[in-house]
Amino acid sequence: MGIIRKTKTVEILLNEFNKNEVAISAKKLIDSLGNTINKTTIYRVLDKLEDDGVLHSFLGKDGLKWYAKCNGCSSSKHTDMHPHFQCLSCGKVDCISTNVVLPNIPNRQIEFSQLLIQGKCEVCCA
Amino acid sequence: MGIIRKTKTVEILLNEFNKNEVAISAKKLIDSLGNTINKTTIYRVLDKLEDDGVLHSFLGKDGLKWYAKCNGCSSSKHTDMHPHFQCLSCGKVDCISTNVVLPNIPNRQIEFSQLLIQGKCEVCCA
DNA sequence: TTTGTTACTGCAACTAAGTTGCGTTATATT
DNA sequence: AATATAACGCAACTTAGTTGCAGTAACAAA
Numbered sequence: 001m002g003i004i005r006k007t008k009t010v011e012i013l014l015n016e017f018n019k020n021e022v023a024i025s026a027k028k029l030i031d032s033l034g035n036t037i038n039k040t041t042i043y044r045v046l047d048k049l050e051d052d053g054v055l056h057s058f059l060g061k062d063g064l065k066w067y068a069k070c071n072g073c074s075s076s077k078h079t080d081m082h083p084h085f086q087c088l089s090c091g092k093v094d095c096i097s098t099n100v101v102l103p104n105i106p107n108r109q110i111e112f113s114q115l116l117i118q119g120k121c122e123v124c125c126a
Numbered sequence: 127m128g129i130i131r132k133t134k135t136v137e138i139l140l141n142e143f144n145k146n147e148v149a150i151s152a153k154k155l156i157d158s159l160g161n162t163i164n165k166t167t168i169y170r171v172l173d174k175l176e177d178d179g180v181l182h183s184f185l186g187k188d189g190l191k192w193y194a195k196c197n198g199c200s201s202s203k204h205t206d207m208h209p210h211f212q213c214l215s216c217g218k219v220d221c222i223s224t225n226v227v228l229p230n231i232p233n234r235q236i237e238f239s240q241l242l243i244q245g246k247c248e249v250c251c252a
Numbered sequence: 253t254t255t256g257t258t259a260c261t262g263c264a265a266c267t268a269a270g271t272t273g274c275g276t277t278a279t280a281t282t
Numbered sequence: 283a284a285t286a287t288a289a290c291g292c293a294a295c296t297t298a299g300t301t302g303c304a305g306t307a308a309c310a311a312a
Contacts, residue, residue: 063189103224122233
């Protein structure tokens with residue numbers, strides 16, 4: 001079940017995702033908002049926003065959970081299937097809006113895929 | 127630094143990877159061998175075998191660490207860059223020996239990539 | 253505006269994967 | 283056999299994420 005009441009916590013968290021384009025890890029949200037909002041609440045609101053199709057989640061290079069705003073997803077169907085890029089220098093994660101060409105795998109039924117590309121971002125490249 | 131002495135633990139672990147074709151998670155090795163070998167030792171030997179280019183590691187769908195035998199890797203260079211397939215029904219993970227076509231990302235320097243495809247394996251499809 | 257239902261929150265305690273420090277054991281070299 | 287040290291076991295720790303429960307607040311209805 002998703003978000004039903006527009007609480008202060010929901011507003012604060014949505015605001016975090018609106019002011020930056022990049023993805024944000026649950027850990028970072030707890031680090032920056034943890035003395036305002038309880039970490040349990042942060043995890044729960046993120047989970048519900050994902051259920052609603054407002055955010056999508058994926059795992060970063062260390063297995064940490066990251067969230068980013070969805071494009072064209074609804075609560076019934078997450079259509080987002082794009083790759084993510086994580087910078088090995090500064091740790092920043094971006095959504096890459098390019099379609100992934102999946103390899104042909106015989107006799108298997110593909111349901112999801114996650115592609116994490118790692119390297120140096122445009123800032124850390126220079 | 128990699129493996130220097132051929133101990134009983136190294137032999138047992140390598141044997142696990144030789145009898146099956148599939149990847150094995152660190153957790154599963156601890157579950158099955160944990161009363162014979164200490165879990166710290168399992169983690170350390172896996173780590174060293176990866177340093178040596180004997181195994182490669184990647185993260186499964188829950189962020190758990192998985193290991194599988196390498197093909198054509200050395201201690202100096204891990205050339206393996208293939209996708210992995212994890213079955214959502216039985217949990218099995220396989221290496222897919224197909225090259226991945228990475229999307230073109232301007233102004234970024236790509237160093238690694240990991241593609242995890244999820245769905246139903248050939249056994250669970252039927 | 254007040255009341256009442258219940259979604260939401262905070263707290264504390266917990267779970268589980270993986271790590272660290274250190275004293276002991278065992279491999280391999282001389 | 284002696285010895286240097288890689289490898290091991292144990293216990294305690296770290297940390298991301300979860301659970302149960304009691305208290306709080308959002309919101310609809312009166």
